[in-house]
Amino acid sequence: MIQTQVIEKPVxxxxxxxxxxxxxxxxxxxxxxxxxxxxxxxxALRTEIEERSACEVKLLAALRGCKKGMRSM
Incomplete structure (x- = not known):
């Protein structure tokens, strides 16, 4: 007799x-x-601080989005 078994494994x-x-x-x-x-x-230094801060916010949001997608698996 053949039995089907579901095994969930995150990929x-x-x-x-x-x-x-x-x-x-x-x-x-x-x-x-x-x-x-x-x-x-x-x-210029003050402007660069603002530019890098904006970049960091966007990168952190992208990273959180990727991590959130992995948790739903």
Whole structure:
């Protein structure tokens, strides 16, 4: 006699997420020259902090989305 048995086993599936547009290879400080005045450099540094923060938020959201999808298996 043949019996059918269901065995549930989680299988890892890669989560493909594109890099958010906020995460770029060149940030504000990359456009500053050593010859620029300190105020311009300071503004660029503050802008870069905001840019990187926005990138981090998007990356964390993508990571949580991938992890959430894995838990539902």
């Amino acid at each position: 890892a599936v890669p989560c493909l997420v594109d890099s958010p547009p906020e995460c770029k290879s060149a940030y504000a400080v990359d456009r500053v020259s050593v010859k620029d005045d300190p105020l311009t450099i300071n503004r």
